[in-house]
Amino acid sequence: xxxxxxxxxxxxxxxxxxxxxxxxxxxxxxxxxxxxxxxxxxxxxxxxxxxxxxxxxxxxxxxxxxxxxxxxxxxxxxxxxxxxxxxxxxxxxxxxxxxxxxxxxxxxxxxxxxxxxxxxxxxxxxxxxxxxxxxxxxxxxxxxxxxxxxxxxxxxxxxxxxxxxxxxxxxxxxxxxxxxxxxxxxxxxxxxxxxxxxxxxxxxxxxxxxxxxxxxxxxxxxxxxxxxxxxxxxxxxxxxxxxxxxxxxxxxxxxxxxxxxxxxxxxxxxxxxxxxxxxxxxxxxxxxxxxxxxxxxxxxxxxxxxxxxxxxxxxxxxxxxxxxxxxxxxxxxxxxxxxxxx
Amino acid sequence: xxxxxxxxxxxxxxxxxxxxxxxxxxxxxxxxxxxxxxxxxxxxxxxxxxxxxxxxxxxxxxxxxxxxxxxxxxxxxxxxxxxxxxxxxxxxxxxxxxxxxxxxxxxxxxxxxxxxxxxxxxxxxxxxxxxxxxxxxxxxxxxxxxxxxxxxxxxxxxxxxxxxxxxxxxxxxxxxxxxxxxxxxxxxxxxxxxxxxxxxxxxxxxxxxxxxxxxxxxxxxxxxxxxxxxxxxxxxxxxxxxxxxxxxxxxxxxxxxxxxxxxxxxxxxxxxxxxxxxxxxxxxxxxxxxxxxxxxxxxxxxxxxxxxxxxxxxxxxxxxxxxxxxxxxxxxxxxxxxxxxxxxxxxxxxxxxxxxxxxxxxxxxxxxxxxxxxxxxxxxxxxxxxxxxxxxxxxxxxxxxxxxxxxxxxxxxxxxxxxxxxxxxxxxxxxxxxxxxxxxxxxxxxxxxxxxxxxxxxxxxxxxxxxxxxxxxxxxxxxxxxxxxxxxxxxxxxxxxxxxxxxxxxxxxxxxxxxxxxxxxxxxxxxxx
Numbered sequence: 001x002x003x004x005x006x007x008x009x010x011x012x013x014x015x016x017x018x019x020x021x022x023x024x025x026x027x028x029x030x031x032x033x034x035x036x037x038x039x040x041x042x043x044x045x046x047x048x049x050x051x052x053x054x055x056x057x058x059x060x061x062x063x064x065x066x067x068x069x070x071x072x073x074x075x076x077x078x079x080x081x082x083x084x085x086x087x088x089x090x091x092x093x094x095x096x097x098x099x100x101x102x103x104x105x106x107x108x109x110x111x112x113x114x115x116x117x118x119x120x121x122x123x124x125x126x127x128x129x130x131x132x133x134x135x136x137x138x139x140x141x142x143x144x145x146x147x148x149x150x151x152x153x154x155x156x157x158x159x160x161x162x163x164x165x166x167x168x169x170x171x172x173x174x175x176x177x178x179x180x181x182x183x184x185x186x187x188x189x190x191x192x193x194x195x196x197x198x199x200x201x202x203x204x205x206x207x208x209x210x211x212x213x214x215x216x217x218x219x220x221x222x223x224x225x226x227x228x229x230x231x232x233x234x235x236x237x238x239x240x241x242x243x244x245x246x247x248x249x250x251x252x253x254x255x256x257x258x259x260x261x262x263x264x265x266x267x268x269x270x271x272x273x274x275x276x277x278x279x280x281x282x283x284x285x286x287x288x289x290x291x292x293x294x295x296x297x298x299x300x301x302x303x304x305x306x307x308x309x310x311x312x313x314x315x316x317x318x319x320x321x322x323x324x325x326x327x328x329x330x331x332x333x334x335x336x337x338x339x340x341x342x
Numbered sequence: 343x344x345x346x347x348x349x350x351x352x353x354x355x356x357x358x359x360x361x362x363x364x365x366x367x368x369x370x371x372x373x374x375x376x377x378x379x380x381x382x383x384x385x386x387x388x389x390x391x392x393x394x395x396x397x398x399x400x401x402x403x404x405x406x407x408x409x410x411x412x413x414x415x416x417x418x419x420x421x422x423x424x425x426x427x428x429x430x431x432x433x434x435x436x437x438x439x440x441x442x443x444x445x446x447x448x449x450x451x452x453x454x455x456x457x458x459x460x461x462x463x464x465x466x467x468x469x470x471x472x473x474x475x476x477x478x479x480x481x482x483x484x485x486x487x488x489x490x491x492x493x494x495x496x497x498x499x500x501x502x503x504x505x506x507x508x509x510x511x512x513x514x515x516x517x518x519x520x521x522x523x524x525x526x527x528x529x530x531x532x533x534x535x536x537x538x539x540x541x542x543x544x545x546x547x548x549x550x551x552x553x554x555x556x557x558x559x560x561x562x563x564x565x566x567x568x569x570x571x572x573x574x575x576x577x578x579x580x581x582x583x584x585x586x587x588x589x590x591x592x593x594x595x596x597x598x599x600x601x602x603x604x605x606x607x608x609x610x611x612x613x614x615x616x617x618x619x620x621x622x623x624x625x626x627x628x629x630x631x632x633x634x635x636x637x638x639x640x641x642x643x644x645x646x647x648x649x650x651x652x653x654x655x656x657x658x659x660x661x662x663x664x665x666x667x668x669x670x671x672x673x674x675x676x677x678x679x680x681x682x683x684x685x686x687x688x689x690x691x692x693x694x695x696x697x698x699x700x701x702x703x704x705x706x707x708x709x710x711x712x713x714x715x716x717x718x719x720x721x722x723x724x725x726x727x728x729x730x731x732x733x734x735x736x737x738x739x740x741x742x743x744x745x746x747x748x749x750x751x752x753x754x755x756x757x758x759x760x761x762x763x764x765x766x767x768x769x770x771x772x773x774x775x776x777x778x779x780x781x782x783x784x785x786x787x788x789x790x791x792x793x794x795x796x797x798x799x800x801x802x803x804x805x806x807x808x809x810x811x812x813x814x815x816x817x818x819x820x821x822x823x824x825x826x827x828x829x830x831x832x833x834x835x836x837x838x839x840x841x842x843x844x845x846x847x848x849x850x851x852x853x854x855x856x857x858x859x860x861x862x863x864x865x866x867x868x869x870x871x
Contacts, residue, residue, distance in 0.1 A: 139409055140417045140430035258430070260354060260478075261422040262764060270355050304416040311410065 003080075003098055003105040003129070006296075006319050011107060011131065015100055016080030018047075020107045030082060032109025033093035034059060034174055047075070049084050051092030054202045055174065069094075071120060087111040088122030089276050090175030091203055097125050106290060107131040110299070112275065113282040114146060118182040118208070119175075124289030131296045131319070132287055135277040136255050137305030143255070143279040150183045153272055156251060157188060157229055165247040166226045170268065173199055173233040175276050176253055178210060180231055185211030191225055192216065193232040222246045255279070287314065345373055346381065346443045347476045353490050362492065366500030375527040376444040382530065383522040384488050385497050390522075393453040394461050396424055396485035402462055403428040419757070420764065425481030429474050436470050450483060451523075494545075495732050505531050513545045513731050540581040543588040544614060544660045544668065545731040549721060549738035556702045556741065559722065566672060566725050567697040567705055569717040570740055571655055572630045572826070573620035574637070578602065578654065580609040581664070589619070598639065601652040601690050608686065612664025615656050615683075616729075622653025622690055627716045630841060631829035653690035656683055660729055668729035675729070712743045718826065719743045745824040746866065747846060749857045751817045753779055755801040758786065766801040766813065767794055769845075771823055773836075775860040780836045782863065783823055788845030797848075820852040821845050828867045836860055838867050 005012050010022035018028035025042030032038055032048075034055040039046070041060050048056065050068045057064055069075060071094065074083035084094035089110040096107045106127040115121040143149075153169070160167040171177045177196045184190060190213045192200065197215035204210055214220070216230070226246045232239075242248050255275025256262040263271035278286060287295055287309070295316040297306040302318040309316035352365035370378055383390075404414050409431060421427040446468075453461050465484075472480055482488060494513065501516075502509035515533030519541060529535065559565065575590035585606040587596040596603075599619060609615075621628035621636065628650070635650045636642065659679045660668050667675055676696075683693050697720065699705040709720050719742035727737035750771035758767035768786050772779035789797065797819065805813040827841035 138417045138420055139407070139413065140421055140427060142430070256764075259421050260426055264354065301416070301420075304413060308410070308413055 003100055003103055004107070004131070013080060013098060016077045016082070016098070018077055018080075018082075020096055021109065028077070030096050031056065032087065032096060032107065033090055035090070035110070035172075038109060047082065049092045049094045051203075051206050051208065052094070053092075054206050055092060055199065058198065058202045059174075071123075085125045086120040086123045088113065088115070088119050091119055091178060091208060093119065095123075095125060097127065103128055105129045105131070106292075108133065108286070110135070110277055111286065112278045113285060114143065116146065116179050116182075116276070118178055118210075122286070124286060127290050127292050129294040129296065130287060130290045130292035131298060132283060133277065134283065134297050134300035134302055134305040136275065136279050137283055137297070137301035137308075139280045141255060141258055141279045142281060143258075143273060143275060146183065146274065149272055149274045153180075153184065153251065153253070153274075154186075156270055156272075157184075160249055161188070161227055163247075164226065165249045166222070166230060166245040167228075168230045168232060168242055168245065168248050168250045170234055170237055170250055170252045171231055176274070177231050177233070178203065179274075179276070180253065181211055181213055184229060189214055189224075189228040191220065191228050191230045193230075193236060195233050196231055343443050343446060343472070343476050343479070344440045345369065346377065347473070347479055349381070350479060350488075350490060351475060353492060359496060362496060363500045363503065366492070366497065367504045370500060370504040374442050374444070377442055378527045379522050379525060379530055380444050380447055382497065382501075382516055384483075385492050386494055386516055388522060390447055390451060390483065391454065392484060393450050394465065394484050398458070398461070399428060399465065399481060399485060400424065402465060403431055406466065407431050407433070422758075425485055426478045428481055429477035432469055432474075432477065435472055435477075438473060439471050441471075446480060447483060448523075501531055507531060509731070540584045541579060541586040541588075542581075543577045543579055543586070544616075544666075544729075546575060546577070546590055546616065547658075547730045547738060548733040549723075549740045550733060550735055552722065552739040552741040556705070556722065559739070562699065562702055562705070564725055566676070566723045567699055568657065568694050568721045568723070569697065569712065569715065570719045570721045570742060571618040571620055571627060571694065572716060572718045573618040573627075573633055573655075576617060576619045576654070577660070578605055578609070578613075578615040578617070579661075580606065580613045581611055583611065585609075587619075595619075598636065598642070599652045599654075600642070600647075602654055604689070605691060608689075608691075609682075610663070612661060613659070613682070614661035615654075615679075616658040616660055617654050617656040617694065620653050620655055621650045622655075623651055625692065627653075627655075629716050629829070630827055634829075651690065653692070655692060655694040657694050658729060671726045671728070672723055673725045709741065709743060745826055745842075745846075746828070747822050747824050748773065748782070748840075748863065749820055749849060749852060750782060750823050751779065751854045751857050752797075752815060752819045752821060753781065753817050754812050755797070755805075755815055756812045765794055765798045767798075769797075769821075771821060771843075772817065773858045773860050773863065774855075775836075779817055780860055781834075782836050782838070782860075783825070783840045783843035785821075785823060785843045785845050788824075789848065793848055817854050820849040820854060820857055822847050822849050828863065830867065836863070838863055 003013060003015065005014060009019060009024040009026055011020040018030055019026045020030045021032055021038040022029050022043065027044045029043035030047045031052060034052050039056050044065065046056065046064055046066045048066060048068060050070055053066045053068050057066065069084045071084050071086050074081050079100060081099040083097045085097060087093040087095045087109050089112055093109060095109060095111065098105045104127040106125050108131060110133050111122050113122050157167045169180060171180050173196045181190055192213045193216055200210055200213060222245055236242060249269040251270035251272055252266050252268040253272045253274040255273055255277055257271030258273040293315060295309055295314055296319045297316055298319045306316040306318040349365055349369045353362050356362055404411060417431065418424060418427045421430065453464060468480060469477055498509050498513045501512050511533055512531055515531060520530060520535050525535065577588045579586040579588065585596065585603065587599060587602060589595045621633040632650045635646055636652060656679060659675050662678055679693060683691065697708060699708065705720065712719050719740065722739040722741055724737045750773050752769045753772045754770035755766040756768040758765060768784065770781050770784045772781045800819060801813055801815050804816040806816060807814040823843050824846040825840040825843045829839050831837065831839035
């Protein structure tokens with residue numbers, strides 16, 4: 001019998017009687033990371049990485065019952081061995097490895113291969129079956145090295161400062177924001193929206209080193225912001241607050257910005273193809289490294305990607321996700337962001 | 343090419359006209375003169391001849407990247423542009439170097455007539471020299487149009503700013519026939535070629551839609567009211583014994599309309615007329631759907647000549663006795679026009695009549711009768727107005743009658759292309775026909791970005807079937823569709839076709855059982871014939 005099955009509530013391990021990133025409330029939710037489409041309110045127990053615990057407590061509720069594991073640590077539930085390995089997606093993101101009677105299954109959650117300088121880098125795990133995302137599972141999505149992208153952002157910011165424009169970067173508050181802070185930190189001060197500042201505090205308290213940022217308050221002047229870098233979550237995008245800044249220009253940081261049509265659709269002033277998801281070569285590399293006999297493809301270009309894998313001799317099945325959004329995850333307004341903006 | 347690639351990127355990154363003009367000015371200040379000529383050519387739609395079919399480009403890209411054809415198709419569907427899909431699929435360039443834009447254009451031109459092997463070798467080596475963005479542009483040079491939101495007007499404004507020349511002069515100069523391989527940038531913007539060319543049309547003067555009460559325009563006696571005709575705006579140019587007919591799309595359409603060729607004997611040299619190409623019988627304007635039978639045809643049959651005879655309703659005179667009259671007031675131009683054309687009896691060319699009216703109320707009432715003469719409303723032109731280049735607020739207004747509307751339900755949705763490649767934005771609508779739904783129109787525009795996202799979510803959740811890129815959706819969302827006309831159509835199952843259908847608004851207050859019926863539309867059709 002297969003170790004996992006795909007149900008309406010999410011990925012279910014029958015032998016262990018627990019779910020991974022369930023969509024609806026369950027008794028025991030193994031959680032890959034803290035994004036709101038992977039962790040929901042209402043589960044009796046949560047199991048996540050140590051760094052994810054304070055994040056979900058902050059974002060969902062302090063009252064959650066949360067058990068934790070470090071990377072490489074394991075726990076046993078109804079005979080099923082559960083262990084966590086770094087997924088490289090955002091701080092605290094984990095691939096979940098399940099082992100039972102010699103059969104190994106890895107549910108990777110969201111992942112990326114490139115070391116972003118702040119998240120524990122992705123580590124391939126050998127397994128029999130592998131659940132992979134495919135957010136960017138088309139060969140037109142090939143990322144440039146992040147140094148190149150960050151240089152692009154830096155020169156965009158410098159030009160804006162000279163032209164008296166205010167640089168506003170749109171990045172979701174958990175993950176992308178910290179990655180930007182880490183890689184853009186320098187002489188130009190970084191101003192962050194409340195929701196990002198709150199998460200930064202949680203992350204720093206958990207022991208992660210983050211460069212200094214300034215929380216935006218009603219006292220922060222437009223002039224200060226114009227000379228700095230402003231980072232806000234997607235929910236703020238069309239806000240009056242941004243419109244009222246000194247000549248605001250917005251830059252969206254998302255893998256979708258790779259394609260002109262998406263850049264224009266977003267009608268931002270600039271688009272930077274910076275993603276926390278694996279690109280096409282990254283997906284292929286990760287899957288090959290697992291040595292998996294069977295790959296389940298979720299989230300994104302599931303049909304195309306699984307067909308390609310099958311043609312390449314890797315048995316793959318498209319998982320019709322009731323628990324995932326259609327190919328637009330990065331642009332979706334994070335619910336937790338919205339709540340914190342209130 | 344790097345500089346041009348940067349320009350394109352800047353133009354795409356901003357959606358503000360001023361930023362775009364600034365980027366263009368900056369480019370024209372620094373770029374190579376020969377490159378500038380090509381940029382103007384490309385932006386005004388003067389494409390170099392295609393040396394290579396885009397199917398071949400695709401084929402070579404598929405080959406060297408070892409991408410299965412279906413995966414290429416999936417990628418293309420997501421990216422929405424062939425040139426860009428290829429640029430993104432190719433491996434990174436190995437030896438980048440910066441050639442000038444005109445050099446690439448000339449090299450591509452030289453490929454003309456060469457065998458496929460030579461072409462392939464050239465293209466593959468070019469791809470290997472170019473960064474992704476440059477590659478995209480290079481592919482566009484071969485296969486496509488540069489649709490990057492730069493209007494002629496914007497381009498002209500940038501050139502005027504950069505060169506301190508008059509914008510109308512530049513517009514006139516870049517709009518017509520010139521050869522980018524031969525002309526220099528200086529010659530082009532100074533319009534050296536303009537006077538020597540007999541065919542030159544002028545930029546059309548365009549009107550904004552009247553959104554206020556006409557009373558706000560002041561005394562009606564200062565205005566000339568005309569019917570707004572629903573045909574193809576055109577210019578008839580007669581110079582040095584030659585006759586040219588231009589359409590508003592800056593296209594020479596002289597050959598398509600033999601009925602108007604007699605004007606070569608009627609008009610003196612040095613005359614340019616602005617007017618509307620229409621289907622006309624016994625001095626009555628026929629419907630646009632009749633005119634349509636005559637558009638974009640390489641050959642015209644006798645039957646078509648009989649069924650849809652062409653006429654030209656003259657609005658204005660722009661050039662007379664080889665002199666530019668556009669700075670004269672409309673009242674003077676109209677007098678000259680009447681002297682010149684007024685005497686043409688029994689001819690398909692006539693002056694578009696002025697509506698004599700003494701009050702705005704009276705005019706408003708007459709406007710309601712527009713449809714009965716196949717007019718789409720009223721044009722208001724200030725008697726003192728010059729003939730402007732392009733659209734200018736204040737002197738000319740179009741006061742159109744309200745469109746027809748129908749409530750219909752969405753039954754299919756398809757992802758858009760270009761900027762909308764990842765959202766379901768193209769919808770097909772149906773009305774009721776007894777127990778069935780029958781499709782009547784496809785519409786792309788009319789919703790806000792926010793509404794599109796909402797509809798997108800609905801389609802994602804309520805898709806019933808998948809036919810390639812098309813989703814059949816639960817017939818639930820009702821939209822009010824506006825359209826300009828209705829015609830019989832054998833090609834459509836409904837037996838009729840709507841003209842210019844677009845979404846007027848999303849009727850969230852209506853249910854699918856409250857929509858219009860096919861019978862309603864049939865009755866409307868009968869009333870217009």
